[in-house]
Amino acid sequence: MVKTRIAVLVSGGGTNLQALIDAQNSGIINSGEISLVVSNKPTAYALERAKNAGIKSVVIENKGDRYEFEKQISKILDEEKIDIIVLAGFMCILSADFTGKYENRILNVHPSLIPSFCGEGFYGLRVHKAALEYGVKVTGATVHFVNEIPDGGKIILQKAVSIEDGDTPEILQKRVMEQAEWKILPEAVELVSKNFNKE
Numbered sequence: 006m007v008k009t010r011i012a013v014l015v016s017g018g019g020t021n022l023q024a025l026i027d028a029q030n031s032g033i034i035n036s037g038e039i040s041l042v043v044s045n046k047p048t049a050y051a052l053e054r055a056k057n058a059g060i061k062s063v064v065i066e067n068k069g070d071r072y073e074f075e076k077q078i079s080k081i082l083d084e085e086k087i088d089i090i091v092l093a094g095f096m097c098i099l100s101a102d103f104t105g106k107y108e109n110r111i112l113n114v115h116p117s118l119i120p121s122f123c124g125e126g127f128y129g130l131r132v133h134k135a136a137l138e139y140g141v142k143v144t145g146a147t148v149h150f151v152n153e154i155p156d157g158g159k160i161i162l163q164k165a166v167s168i169e170d171g172d173t174p175e176i177l178q179k180r181v182m183e184q185a186e187w188k189i190l191p192e193a194v195e196l197v198s199k200n201f202n203k204e
């Protein structure tokens with residue numbers, strides 16, 4: 006079986022990238038292989054994780070011209086014959102031109118139960134801060150396809166996580182990652198890779 010070629014786009018610590026690497030090593034991801042990591046930040050620790058796993062990585066920075074930025078990303082994705090793109094803590098909003106080019110081929114992990122606490126301005130710790138401020142008792146994570154609406158594409162998997170007394174945004178972020186993101190992201194990537202092979 007020919008494996009689906011996966012690119013992971015990152016900006017930071019890369020714990021979700023690590024979860025994908027671990028899932029590939031343990032066989033949870035079997036229909037696809039992580040072939041490329043793209044970071045928009047040269048200092049992202051995710052680059053170290055890619056290197057340790059022997060995965061090719063590149064840094065492409067947005068120098069203020071989003072068209073040029075996305076053009077460079079597209080170029081490397083084409084060169085590497087990438088089938089599926091995973092946004093794993095990638096803190097950039099992609100244009101409709103870009104998302105349209107890869108319809109149903111871009112996945113994103115978001116740290117809340119969409120449609121709560123999502124859309125422009127909701128990323129990283131801000132999401133958990135908003136959930137705590139609102140006072141919800143349950144939050145979670147969502148993996149969805151990416152379209153032109155920020156966090157607006159079709160939902161693939163979701164998992165709920167309880168909020169507990171005394172939670173801070175940092176404590177909640179860790180629980181959502183451990184109990185939801187690191188589980189449903191690899192599962193969704195396998196699901197989409199498996200179906201991609203059949204197309």
Ligand code: GAR
Pocket residue numbers: 016017018019020021022093094095096114115116127128129132182186
């Ligand atoms: C994760 O919690 C991810 O869901 C979130 O940023 C964190 C990245 O962590 N993404 C977003 O908020 C996107 N809207 P990581 O770099 O350790 O994977």
